[in-house]
Amino acid sequence: MYRKEHDSVGNIDIPKEAYYGVNAQRAVDNFQITKLKLDPLFVESLVEIKKATAMANMELGELDIKIGEAIIKAADEMLQGNLYDQMIVDPIQGGAGTSTNMNINEVLANRAIELLGGEKGDYTVVSPNDHVNKGQSTNDVYPSAGKLTFLKMMDQLLPTLSDLAAAFKVKAEAFKDIKKMGRTQLSDAVPITVGAEFNAYYVLTKRNIARLVNVRSEISSLNMGGTAIGTGISAHNDLPNMVVKHLNSITGFDLEVAEDLVDGTQNIDCYAVVSDCLKTIALSTSKVANDIRLLSSGPRTGLGELFIPSRQNGSSIMPGKINPVIPEVVTQAAFLVAGHNVTISMAVEAGQLELNAFEPVIFYTMIESFNALTNAFRSFIDNCVIGIEVNEKRCRELLERSTYLTTSLASHIGYDEASSITKQSLREDKTVLEVAREHGVSESILKQIMD
Structure with missing residues (x-):
C-alpha cells in the first residue's frame, strides 16, 4: 500500500506506513553512496535540535501550541530510540545535508500528525517545512547537529584516553627499576629504565587528553537561527538565544550562539581543527603501539624485551605463530584517521561564498574517526597494555652486551x-x-x- 506525495519535481509513491516522505525517498533514489545509515548519535542530535527549536518557537509565539507539543512528543519518542529506522538517507549526499534535514522533518511531522489523530502524509495537520522546520534551514540545523555529535563523541573518547593514560602509569610504576638499553635511530644509545619509557607514554597520553579538552571550544558555538546564510531570514530575532538555551537544558552542554551567524554559516574551519587534533592523537598513539610491537618482536630473533598478551593465532600455515595484532590495529586506525583528515581538510577548503556544501562527507569521516579511535584504544588497553610484562633476562643481556x-x-x-x-x-x-x-x-x- 502506498500514498502519493509530491514535491517540485513531481509525484512519488511512498509506502503507506512510512514516516519518511518524498524528500527522503528522492535522496535514497539519488544517493546510494555508502549504502549505510546515519550514525545514531547524529540522528539523536538532529532530534534534539528539532525539539529545542519547537520549544523556542512556542515560547516566542511563533508555533501553535498544539502542533508544537505534538512535535515535541514525537521528538521525545525518537530520543527513546523509536523510528530511527525511518532515517533512510545516505550519510554522504549532495545538497549540503538538505536530504537529512528533510528526512527528520518528515519523520517528526508524520508522527506528530498521528498523535493529533491524522493520517501520515496529511501535511495540512503538521508540515515538515512550515512547522517542524519553523525558523530553520538545513544550513543551521545540519552543522549544529554535527557539532553536538562530535561533542558527544569527545565524551566517549576522553574516558578511553584517561584509561589508557592510567594503564601506562601503572606499567611505569611497575617497571621503574628494570634497566634496559635505550635506542636512537634503532641503534644502541644509553641506558634507560622500562618504567621511564612507559612514563613517557603516560605523559604523551595526558597531553593528548588536554588537546581534546581544549578543542571542545571550537565546536561549542552554533549558528542556529541564522537560517539560510546567517542573516536569520524567516526566523524570530530572539530564536538563536532561545534555541541554545533549550539545547543546553536538553543536552547538558555549555553551548553558545556563534559570534557572527554569517561567519558561522559560511566557514567551517572548526572541523579542520578538530580533525587535526584527532590526527595528532591517532599518530602519536600509533607511535607508541609501534614501539610496543617492536620491543615485543620475536620470540627468538627479535628484540624480545617485552611480552604482550597472545590474542589469536598469527598464521594459517606457521604453527604456533603469534602476531602483535592489537598494536597493529591501533596503527591501522591511525592510518584511517590520517586519511580522513585529508578529506576533511579538502572539504573545509571547498566552501564557496555563503555556504559550504561538503559537510556530509566531513561528518561521515569525522564520525568514523572518532569511533575508530575510541574502539581501537579500548582494545589496546584491554587486550594489550594491561597485560604487558617485561623480559628482564633479555633486557639485562642486551644491556651488558651493548x-x-x-x-x-x-x-x-x-x-x-x-x-x-x-x-x-x-x-x-x-x-x-x-x-x-x-x-x-x-x-x-x-x-x-x-x-
Missing part, C-alpha cells in the same frame, strides 16, 4: 679513543670493559663509569 659504556668513557679518554674501543668491541665480539682494559684504561675509571 657499547653504551663508551659514551661515559669518552669524557675520560676522549671521543676518538672511545670510538676505537667501540669498534674493536664489535669487531672482536668482546665487551667494552675487556677492550678498555686492553687499551690501558685504569680500573678506577672503569669502576666510576660502571657506577
